[in-house]
Amino acid sequence: MTEILSVDDLEIAFAGRSRGQVVKAVDHIGFKVHKGETFGVIGESGSGKSTLGRCIVCLLAPTGGRITHFGKDPFALSKAELREHRRSFQIIFQDPNSALDPRMTILESVREPLDVAGIGTRDERTLKALTMIDRVALAPELAHRYPHEISGGQKQRANIARALVLEPTLIVCDEVVAALDVSIQADMLNLFADLQRDFNLTYVFISHDLRVVAHVSDRVAVMYFGKIVELGPAGALMEKPLHPYTQALMSAEPEPVPVHMRNKQRVILKGEIPSALAPPSGCRFHTRCPLAVAECVAREPEWREIEPGRFVACHFAGQPVPAT
Amino acid sequence: MGVVLDRAEVSGAGAAATSSAAPLLSVRDLSVSFNDGDRWIQPLQNVSFDINPGEVVGIVGESGCGKSLTALSILGLLPLRGCKRTGQMMFEGQDLAALDESGMRKVRGRRIGMIFQEPMSALDPVFTVGDQITETVRAHFPVSRQEARERAVEALAAVGIPSPRNCVSMYPMSLSGGMRQRVMIAMALVCEPRLLIADEPTTALDVTIQAQIMDLLIELGTRTGTAILFITHNLGLVAESCARMLTMYAGQVVEDGPVADILLQPGHPYTAGLLGSLPQVRHRKSKLPSIAGRVPSAYEMPPGCRFAPRCSYVQPPCETLQALLARGARHVRCCRQDELTLPGAEA
Numbered sequence: 001m002t003e004i005l006s007v008d009d010l011e012i013a014f015a016g017r018s019r020g021q022v023v024k025a026v027d028h029i030g031f032k033v034h035k036g037e038t039f040g041v042i043g044e045s046g047s048g049k050s051t052l053g054r055c056i057v058c059l060l061a062p063t064g065g066r067i068t069h070f071g072k073d074p075f076a077l078s079k080a081e082l083r084e085h086r087r088s089f090q091i092i093f094q095d096p097n098s099a100l101d102p103r104m105t106i107l108e109s110v111r112e113p114l115d116v117a118g119i120g121t122r123d124e125r126t127l128k129a130l131t132m133i134d135r136v137a138l139a140p141e142l143a144h145r146y147p148h149e150i151s152g153g154q155k156q157r158a159n160i161a162r163a164l165v166l167e168p169t170l171i172v173c174d175e176v177v178a179a180l181d182v183s184i185q186a187d188m189l190n191l192f193a194d195l196q197r198d199f200n201l202t203y204v205f206i207s208h209d210l211r212v213v214a215h216v217s218d219r220v221a222v223m224y225f226g227k228i229v230e231l232g233p234a235g236a237l238m239e240k241p242l243h244p245y246t247q248a249l250m251s252a253e254p255e256p257v258p259v260h261m262r263n264k265q266r267v268i269l270k271g272e273i274p275s276a277l278a279p280p281s282g283c284r285f286h287t288r289c290p291l292a293v294a295e296c297v298a299r300e301p302e303w304r305e306i307e308p309g310r311f312v313a314c315h316f317a318g319q320p321v322p323a324t
Numbered sequence: 325m326g327v328v329l330d331r332a333e334v335s336g337a338g339a340a341a342t343s344s345a346a347p348l349l350s351v352r353d354l355s356v357s358f359n360d361g362d363r364w365i366q367p368l369q370n371v372s373f374d375i376n377p378g379e380v381v382g383i384v385g386e387s388g389c390g391k392s393l394t395a396l397s398i399l400g401l402l403p404l405r406g407c408k409r410t411g412q413m414m415f416e417g418q419d420l421a422a423l424d425e426s427g428m429r430k431v432r433g434r435r436i437g438m439i440f441q442e443p444m445s446a447l448d449p450v451f452t453v454g455d456q457i458t459e460t461v462r463a464h465f466p467v468s469r470q471e472a473r474e475r476a477v478e479a480l481a482a483v484g485i486p487s488p489r490n491c492v493s494m495y496p497m498s499l500s501g502g503m504r505q506r507v508m509i510a511m512a513l514v515c516e517p518r519l520l521i522a523d524e525p526t527t528a529l530d531v532t533i534q535a536q537i538m539d540l541l542i543e544l545g546t547r548t549g550t551a552i553l554f555i556t557h558n559l560g561l562v563a564e565s566c567a568r569m570l571t572m573y574a575g576q577v578v579e580d581g582p583v584a585d586i587l588l589q590p591g592h593p594y595t596a597g598l599l600g601s602l603p604q605v606r607h608r609k610s611k612l613p614s615i616a617g618r619v620p621s622a623y624e625m626p627p628g629c630r631f632a633p634r635c636s637y638v639q640p641p642c643e644t645l646q647a648l649l650a651r652g653a654r655h656v657r658c659c660r661q662d663e664l665t666l667p668g669a670e671a
Contacts, residue, residue, distance in 0.1 A: 044530035044531065044532065044533075045530055151618060153618070181386040181387055181557065182386070182557065182598060182601045182602060183386065183597060183598065183601045183614050183615035183618075184386075184614075184618065185601070185603075186601035186602075186603070186612035186613065186614035186615075187612075187614045189603060189612055190611055190612055190614065193609070193611070208530065208531065210531070210605070211602060211603040211604070211605060212603055214603070214605040214608060215603035215604070215605070215607075215608055215609070215612070216603075216608075216609070217608075234608060235608060238605050238606075238608075248532055249531060249532065250605075251535075252531045252532045252534065252535035253531060253560065253605075254535075254538075254558060254560025254561045254563065254564045255560050255563060255564070256559040256560045256562075256563045256587060256599055256602060256669055257563060257587060257669040257670070258563065258583065258584035258587050258588060258669065259563075259564075259584065260584070261669065266535075268532075268535050268536055268539060269532045269535075269536070270536075272500050272502060272503070272533070273500075273530070288532075
C-alpha cells in the first residue's frame with residue numbers, strides 16, 4: 001500500500017487572546033493514510049478535527065511535528081511548487097453556500113481551479129468542467145445557473161466537481177453532509193463511494209456524525225480535545241470501542257429502533273467540554289470520564305497498540321463503562 | 325387562487341389517535357397560505373392531529389415539509405400580512421385560532437412553552453439570564469421582583485445548571501451551547517406550561533450534550549406532566565423519546581401513530597424512505613437506499629399524491645388525491661397502504 005499522507009507528532013497551536021496564552025488545537029497526534037482508503041476522523045466541536053483537515057491540505061502550517069505527502073514535506077516547497085503540489089490535495093467544506101462565489105455560475109466555479117492552474121485551452125477547460133458536472137450527477141442545464149438558484153444538495157455536488165477537476169489524489173471532506181437532509185445525505189454518500197472507486201481517490205472524512213463516519217470509513221480516528229484517543233479499523237472500533245469516550249459517543253447516538261429492540265447500554269457523560277485555554281491535566285477526558293481515578297488526573301495515558309492495528313490512549317482501555 | 329384544495333379530506337376524516345381522555349391540543353384542518361404577489365401558495369394543508377395531556381409527540385420530515393410552520397401556526401407567530409391561517413386548534417377547550425394577539429400573549433410562554441433550535445438567537449445578548457427568565461415570570465404572574473428571581477433560580481437548578489445563583493447574573497455569551505439550551509428550557513418551563521413545543525432543540529449541539537439535554541427534557545416533562553411536541557429531523561431521537569409520531573411531507577401529515585409500530589413497519593413509503601436512508605453502523609460501505617428527487621416547493625405541488633414523483637411504489641391510482649385514512653391505531657396517507665409491506669427498523 002502506498003503511503004500518501006503521514007502525520008507525525010503534529011501540533012497546531014494558536015495564540016490566545018492575552019499575551020503568552022496558547023491554544024493547542026491539535027496536540028501531538030500521528031497517523032498514516034494509504035492510497036485508496038477512507039480515513040475517518042470523528043470528534044465533537046472543538047476537538048481540533050477541522051484544524052487537522054486544513055493542515056493536511058496545507059492551509060495551515062504546523063507549529064510542531066510534521067506532515068508529509070508521499071514522504072515529502074509540502075511546507076518545504078517553494079511557493080510555485082506548493083501551488084502545483086496543492087492540486088493533488090483538495091478539501092471540501094461543510095457549508096455548500098459559502099464555498100461557492102455567488103457571482104459565478106456553477107460552470108465558472110467548477111472551471112476556476114483549471115483556469116488558475118492554466119491547464120489546456122479555455123474550450124478544453126470548459127469541456128472538462130462540464131464532464132465533471134455530469135459525473136457528480138448535476139443536470140447539465142444547471143451549469144449556467146448561479147448558486148442561489150439551486151438547492152443545498154446540488155451546491156454540494158458542484159463543490160465536489162470543483163474539487164475533482166484537478167484530479168486530486170486525496171480529498172479532505174470536512175463535514176460535507178452535515179448541512180443536508182438525510183435522503184440527500186444518502187445520495188451524497190453513495191456518490192462519494194462511486195467517485196472513490198472510479199478515480200481511485202483517498203479520503204480523509206471528517207465528521208461529528210458517528211453513523212456517517214462508520215459508514216464510509218476503512219479506519220477511524222476518534223479525537224477529543226486535540227488528541228486522538230482511539231484509532232482502529234472501522235468495523236472493529238464500532239463493534240468493540242476501547243476508549244470510554246468512544247463508548248460514550250456510540251451510546252449517545254440515538255437509534256431509530258423501538259425501545260424493546262434496543263440492546264445497548266446508555267452512558268450519559270456528565271459535564272461539558274473543557275475550555276481550550278485550560279486543558280485538564282493528565283488524561284484530557286478525566287473531567288467527564290465515568291472510569292476516571294487519581295491516576296488519570298496525574299498521568300497522561302500513553303498511546304499504545306492493544307491489538308494489531310488498534311491504538312488507544314487510556315489507562316483502562318477496553319474496560320466497559322458502567323451504564324447510567 | 326392557484327391552490328388545489330384537498331376536497332377528499334373533509335373535516336374530521338383526518339382525526340388522529342382517539343383516546344378516552346379529552347386531548348390537550350386538538351388541531352383540525354390547519355392550513356396556512358402565503359400571498360406571493362398575484363397568487364397564493366399553501367405550504368401547510370389540512371394538518372390534523374391530537375396531543376394528549378403529558379404525551380410526547382414527535383414530528384419528523386425533511387426541511388421544507390412544514391414541521392416548523394405547524395409549530396409557528398399553533399403559537400400564532402405567523403407574519404401578519406400576506407398570510408392566511410384556517411382551521412381549528414382546540415387547546416384546553418379554547419380555540420387558539422379564534423384568539424386575538426392579546427389573548428395569544430396570555431397563552432404563549434404561560435400555557436404553551438417553546439424552545440427553538442438556536443439558543444443564541446433566542447436569548448437577548450444584552451440582558452442577563454436572570455433578567456430574561458424574570459421577565460417571563462412577571463409577564464404572567466403578579467409576583468415581586470425578588471419572588472420572580474427566586475423562581476428563576478429554582479428553574480435554573482431544575483435544569484441542572486451548577487450554581488444557579490451565579491448563573492442568573494450571567495450573560496448568554498458567557499455560556500456554552502449546552503448551557504444556553506438549558507437556560508431556554510428553564511425559561512420555557514418556569515411558568516409550568518401544559519404543552520411545550522420544542523423545535524429542533526438539540527440540532528445545534530454535540531451528540532454527548534444532545535443526550536444530556538434530551539434526557540433532561542423528557543425527565544422534566546414526565547415530572548411536571550407537561551406534554552411535548554417535539555420537532556426534529558432525527559428519527560433516532562423520536563424513537564428514544566416519543567410515544568407517538570407524525571411524519572410530515574410537503575405540508576401534509578402522511579403518517580401518524582405509535583412510534584414503535586411505525587418504526588417496525590412504516591405505513592407510508594416516505595417514512596420508510598427516511599428510515600432506510602440513515603447510514604447503518606452495521607452495514608458499512610453498502611449502497612444507501614435514498615429517496616430520489618427532493619421535496620416539491622409550494623409552487624409546484626404534484627396534483628395527486630404529493631410523494632408520488634419520488635416514490636418507488638408508485639402506480640396509476642397514486643395520481644389521485646390521497647386522504648389520511650385510519651389503519652388500526654395509525655393513520656396513513658397512501659392509497660396502497662394495505663398492499664405494501666415496507667421495510668422497518670433493524671435491531
